[in-house]
Amino acid sequence: MNIGGHRGLVVAAVIGALIGMTGCQQTATRATAHTAPSGTGTITGMAGAAGGSGAACVFVKPDGAEKFGHVGWGFRLPGTGRWVYGAVENPSGKLYTPPGGDIGAWHTEGSYDRMLSDMSTDAHYPGESEHPYSRYRCTKSRTYDVPAARAMITAVESRGFLVGVDPETGRLTSRDCLDATYDVLKSYRTRRLPYAPALSVPNVWVESLWGWSDKKLTPR
Numbered sequence: 001m002n003i004g005g006h007r008g009l010v011v012a013a014v015i016g017a018l019i020g021m022t023g024c025q026q027t028a029t030r031a032t033a034h035t036a037p038s039g040t041g042t043i044t045g046m047a048g049a050a051g052g053s054g055a056a057c058v059f060v061k062p063d064g065a066e067k068f069g070h071v072g073w074g075f076r077l078p079g080t081g082r083w084v085y086g087a088v089e090n091p092s093g094k095l096y097t098p099p100g101g102d103i104g105a106w107h108t109e110g111s112y113d114r115m116l117s118d119m120s121t122d123a124h125y126p127g128e129s130e131h132p133y134s135r136y137r138c139t140k141s142r143t144y145d146v147p148a149a150r151a152m153i154t155a156v157e158s159r160g161f162l163v164g165v166d167p168e169t170g171r172l173t174s175r176d177c178l179d180a181t182y183d184v185l186k187s188y189r190t191r192r193l194p195y196a197p198a199l200s201v202p203n204v205w206v207e208s209l210w211g212w213s214d215k216k217l218t219p220r
Contacts (some may be wrong), residue, residue, distance in 0.1 A: 024070040024090060024177035024202060046112055046138055046213075049084045052079040054144030056190040058181060059087070059119045059217070060135040060206050069202030072133060073181040074115050075149055075188045083115045084108075084146075086153065088180040090161050097161040102126075105157035105180070112218075120219045131146035132219065137212040143189040156180040163199070173198045178205060 046055055064070030072087030077163040086107025090097075097103050104126045110118070119136065122129035162175040182196035182205075194208040 003132050024065040024088075025069070028176040046076075046140075049169070051128070054141040054186050054188065054190070055138060056141055056188060057085070057115075057138040058185070058206060058209060058212070059082075059085075059133040060202070061131045061133050061134060062203060064131045065202070067203070069204075070177050071202045071206065071207065072177070072183045073184050074117065074119075075146075075185065075190070076112075077109075077146060078144055079113065082109055083112055084150070084153070085115045085119065086124070086184075088156060088161065089125055089178045091125070094166070095163045096120060101160055103157075103161040107153050107157070114214070114219065116173070117220045120217045121202065125167070134217050135206075136213050136217045137206065137209050139190065139192055139209070139211075139212040141189070141191040143191055145187065145189045149184055149188035152184045156183055160200050164205065174200075178202045 035107075037129060053076075057074040059072040059074065061070040070087075070089075072085065074085030076082050084107060086105070089104035089106070091104040092102070106124045106126070108118070110114070116136070119133040119142050120126060122132045156175075159175055162173065164172065164174075166173055178196055178200055179198065182193070185193050187192050192204070192209070192211050194210070
């Protein structure tokens with residue numbers, strides 16, 4: 001298997017499977033991204049059509065996955081005031097689910113207020129949620145590509161879930177909640193979206209969203 005010098009990560013992934021970690025399945029030895037202080041100012045105009053501009057949000061469960069974090073996503077349909085939002089929840093807690101398997105993926109469409117309400121209560125979580133989304137970060141984006149983002153949603157919902165060694169390629173990689181969030185928002189062409197390498201820790205990556213708003217999300 002092509003796993004290079006990452007044997008410790010593989011062992012950690014196996015241990016994670018044995019102890020039954022839940023959520024996005026991040027392990028304590030996952031590679032981290034370089035971070036710097038992020039903006040916490042309010043970005044206004046998220047709810048309305050805002051002249052047809054794009055916008056994107058990242059929703060965070062800081063206590064998810066053994067406190068390594070869990071994330072979901074949302075993007076605005078320019079000129080409509082409506083949003084598409086969703087997540088890969090992985091309620092089974094498995095480190096690997098093959099393509100086509102049940103990974104708790106969902107997405108829906110609604111107003112900005114409806115999106116915040118749904119995410120704050122885990123309205124679409126497949127089962128009983130232990131850690132609702134409690135933080136969200138948003139940004140406006142002059143660039144956007146809704147068809148590409150919709151196509152990526154279909155892709156991430158059908159490609160399975162993985163944190164560890166890919167049984168098909170023998171490579172150490174991931175296809176988890178952060179990968180889904182990043183891939184959807186990248187396809188949307190979100191501005192100021194930092195790179196999320198495979199096996200990144202959600203709670204670390206979220207801090208690299210420079211210039212994005214940063215707000216607490218409470219049930220509504």
